[in-house]
Amino acid sequence: MNVTIPVAEGQTLSVSRYAETGNVMIVYDRYSAGDVLATDANGSESQSITFLQYAKVGTTPAASGDHKLDTAITPSEFPDFPCGKVVEARHTVEMLGVAGCPFNNADTGPLGFATTFMKFVKDREVLFDTDRNGIPFDAQDTSATADSYGANFSLIGPGTEILVDTNIITPGDPLMFEPALRFEAGSELSVYLTIVETGTGVWDAIEDVAFILRDVRS
Incomplete structure (x- = not known):
């Protein structure tokens, strides 16, 4: 790549x-x-660029459930797909992979939110999982009282080191798709974080997700 x-x-x-x-x-x-x-x-x-499309949940979660990554925080010079937008006319997008770190968005109580899955939906089909749960992205810790990154089990990692207290850990590498997922002009893909809420948490917007994309303009 x-x-x-x-x-x-x-x-x-x-x-x-x-x-x-x-x-x-x-x-x-x-x-x-x-x-x-x-x-x-x-x-x-x-005519071809490869870049990281950083994405956030656009609507503040208020309960457990699937929450859409529909807000791109990559500069405006880059296309917004798949963050709530279709592939632009005369463009083809290949999704090479996805990077991210499962997290606990937690407060004293314990209260807060934790990720469990990342769900890719195309044409009403949940990709990669016939049970329709999505890709494991689990960071649940019901005793957590502060925001933290880490995983119980996740097929998606950030590929970067994280400092946890005095230890540095690498939660795993990005999930790479082979072959890449290909999307023609007008195609749509919705990606959700499945989140579990404990008590009544306050959303701190600490989600850390980036799609690895190649955009080709014709």
């Missing part, structure tokens, strides 16, 4: 953090002028 960003002669690449302070590390190769073009894959003039 090619996720490099070609920066052609005369172009500038700007990088900024989302909202917090900290450091950014960039790993790059240098090429002779002309060896890298803006029309190369992922370039500013390319």
Whole structure:
């Protein structure tokens, strides 16, 4: 999977953090002028880009159930699919995989919300599970009193390390689809987090989900 960003002669690449302070590390190769073009894959003039589509639940959960990931938080230059939008005209989208970390959105009580499944629905069919539950994404902990990331069992991981107290854990790698899921112009896909509420929790919007997409424009 090619996720490099070609920066052609005369172009500038700007990088900024989302909202917090900290450091950014960039790993790059240098090429002779002309060896890298803006029309190369992922370039500013390319017909094909591979990117992470970060998504959030748009409507604040008030009870247990399926809650739709229908709000894209990726910059507006990128398509919003599958976050409540269809594939744009003259575009084809391949979903290469999904990354995410199961979580407990918890408060003292214990009160709160916890993920159990991630459900992909296309044409009223729940993909990957004939029982219609979805893909395991379980972080339930009825004793939790603070927000936390981690998994009892999940087929979807973030592929990144997480600091838990004094230990660093890696909850697992992203779930990659082989072959990729292909969506033509006008296609729709709905993705839900199945969430269980304990008591009356307060939603902190700590969901951490990103779809790994390749968008090809014709």
